[in-house]
Amino acid sequence: MGEQSLRGYLAVWASLLGLTAMTVTMASLDLGTVAIVVVLAIAATKTTLVLLYFMHLRQEKRVVIKILIPLVIALLAVFIGLTYTDVLYRGGG
């Protein structure tokens, strides 16, 4: 398995810290509902960086692992998304 360079790791770390600073700034701007979307999008971006570089998914050769991750994400999206919409549109709340 090819190893990443030290500089590569440091760049990912700096990006993660930069995104953290960005998300804290965004949240303090009082953007309402937009803030929730932006803040979650930044969290998803940070997660992608951690998965690809720190957890070495970019160099992963086993297809089983590569398939597993989108599968888990899809499963979470279905059970969180569908349950949430169900609660949202149920009469009387």
Next chain:
Amino acid sequence: MSGEEKGGRVDADRGRIGMWLFLSTEALLFGGLFLLYAVYRWRYSAPFHEASLELSRAFGTLNTAILITSSLAVALSVRELREGRLAGAKRFLAATIALGACFLAVKAIEWGVKFEHGLYPGAKVLSSRGPGQTLYFGLYFTMTGLHAVHVIVGMSVFGWILALMARGGVDADRPIKLENAGLFWHLVDIVWIFLFPLFYLIT
């Protein structure tokens, strides 16, 4: 490639696949809690707003930086080990454990302040604020508590691996234990990446 070498690689692959399967169950465990949070935030949006203002953004941001840096440290430890530099791997792993301890220390201070203010499940002050805020702090303590347990487990496993490194049980030829423990630690980092905005940033 000799048969033995190939066998070793296949074993390492299996170990890694097993770890990813375990991490998937962890994602579902926390996913269930995130769902609870989403539903109650919608149902009690005003009390959740009030309650989230009680949390310290400075502490939350500090702990995010600490945990991200600890993830870097363990990634570098794995890199050192794979490239045959055992001393470097040990140093970075010790740094990871120390950063985990810093994270827990900040968490302990935060929790301490909440307890002082009577903002814990079952407290009279919290009960008087109604069901919305009670749910918020219930979820806050459950989710950050479960996360903190994961941090403690991760640190313990790293401590065990440090001991194995000293005895020659983990080295460049057998890095799988450190690699898998590292994967676990990164997942704990990812969980925090979501806990932080949900509890500290969205108000």
